[in-house]
């Protein structure tokens with residue numbers, strides 16, 4: 001079994017049960033814009049009318065760029081103590097399952113239902129595939145509603161629901177040990193006062209797995225996302241509350257629809273397509289145009305979706321055009337495929353645009369013309385490219401970025417000016433970098449740099465930058481982007497390597513260096529964190545699309561790691577958290593991007609335990625204790 005996350009051109013699989021040769025075959029398919037996928041039997045199921053096989057926790061096709069929460073196995077091995085055994089430290093993967101379980105436990109606790117023997121008998125669990133009526137109490141950090149039935153301690157996990165809704169759901173799985181059941185949403189019987197169905201813009205909402213929150217006012221979505229960040233640090237950082245600052249209000253996206261610059265609708269192959277690759281002379285063909293769209297929530301079935309309102313106007317036009325093309329060229333397809341739709345922006349000086357040629361551009365049905373404010377001297381000609389070999393261009397303020405299909409780039413352009421400006425104003429200490437004669441920070445390390453987003457947008461603040469990314473494509477794009485933005489190689493260097501190889505290439509003094517980290521969803525690995533702590537930069541800015549693994553890693557930087565003396569003794573990290581805030585890169589979905597800023601503690605200013613002893617003084621005691 002494996003999962004292909006079509007938005008990311010990445011394949012995810014359960015490595016334990018997936019044959020390595022098949023894995024390398026799949027990997028070799030990466031990077032093609034129209035990628036082969038879906039070796040599961042969804043099409044066959046659809047044809048036979050069978051209930052489709054369910055992923056344990058399905059990946060939504062509209063989610064952010066990084067590997068599937070659903071692809072990780074549930075380990076449920078929580079850190080015993082981040083201050084202790086480092087081999088335990090990175091056992092938490094921040095998966096949907098782990099996150100959901102924390103929320104289930106918390107709900108049962110707050111409802112006083114967590115302890116057996118309180119006189120309340122557990123009602124018999126509903127039959128599988130039967131319908132139940134539940135009242136939703138909370139939204140989990142996974143985006144699903146958590147509901148209860150009267151007189152039962154079982155939590156029902158139901159998507160597309162809001163606290164206060166009474167709904168009918170169809171149960172498909174019980175986990176009696178953990179105390180929750182998974183159920184499909186059927187209908188709302190009594191709506192919550194916070195639900196506003198008039199806000200829903202997509203007719204496929206509550207079927208498509210892409211969005212979870214279209215029925216929620218935007219300020220409610222933002223407030224909910226703040227709680228995701230709060231709970232992530234509470235449950236996954238392993239830090240005492242006093243070391244976690246108040247989480248900032250989630251910063252919203254200027255566009256709440258029409259923001260997504262990349263979409264990857266897909267279609268399944270004809271039934272049994274995988275057994276008809278042509279080698280045995282049989283090639284299945286489509287008898288009719290298959291559904292082209294995204295996955296139905298909770299299944300591996302693709303539903304036909306002709307338009308997606310979270311895509312930008314240019315991408316939506318591209319989607320309509322590509323659907324039409326596929327239906328005309330259906331005879332050329334023998335398997336399923338993913339359509340890669342990416343927005344490309346051409347910036348044209350207004351003076352040039354308002355010449356005769358502009359009529360031609362404006363009449364082009366595939367093009368969208370956008371103007372920003374009057375002071376901006378450009379117009380933006382946006383189109384949708386589907387060629388996997390082409391490079392797309394986009395602008396963030398006056399910075400220009402080009403990106404090949406296979407390399408990561410953030411996919412909500414509307415929030416990027418706000419996001420990069422926030423990082424620009426928090427990356428250096430405020431108000432002055434020169435307090436207490438602290439050396440001025442003039443060097444940037446951009447770990448997991450992608451196409452150079454941070455190196456380039458922060459370049460004015462630093463004299464040198466070093467970016468590293470495992471993807472050679474991203475690094476060549478970062479190098480090109482640096483030169484496009486007049487950043488010479490003497491000021492920005494990039495390396496294509498695993499992030500933990502970074503530390504052998506650093507030449508800048510730690511006290512004058514800030515490290516930005518923006519890893520994939522799984523977070524940093526232990527080797528990276530260990531070396532980062534050993535190097536000890538003055539500041540660390542940790543950006544992440546998975547606040548749970550971010551909280552885990554920050555717990556290590558702040559709480560300490562065995563064998564790495566941050567200068568404050570065994571079991572105590574060298575960093576303190578200055579700020580944490582979420583950014584809403586994906587409105588209408590359950591995702592939140594976290595930005596945490598850490599500063600290195602000053603020598604001799606360790607945390608007080610109430611005994612008046614700090615820093616090294618306290619360390620000596622701890623070292624002494626450890627030796628006993």
Ligand SMILES: C[S@@+](CC[C@H](N)C(=O)[O-])C[C@H]1O[C@@H](n2cnc3c(N)ncnc32)[C@H](O)[C@@H]1O
Nearest residue numbers: 408448449450453469470471498499518519520
């Ligand atoms: C979330 S993206 C961030 C990219 C960039 N900071 C941006 O915002 O555009 C994560 C990046 O990490 C890179 N990556 C994944 N694993 C890595 C590793 N072990 N070492 C270095 N880079 C890695 C990916 O290629 C991807 O470009």
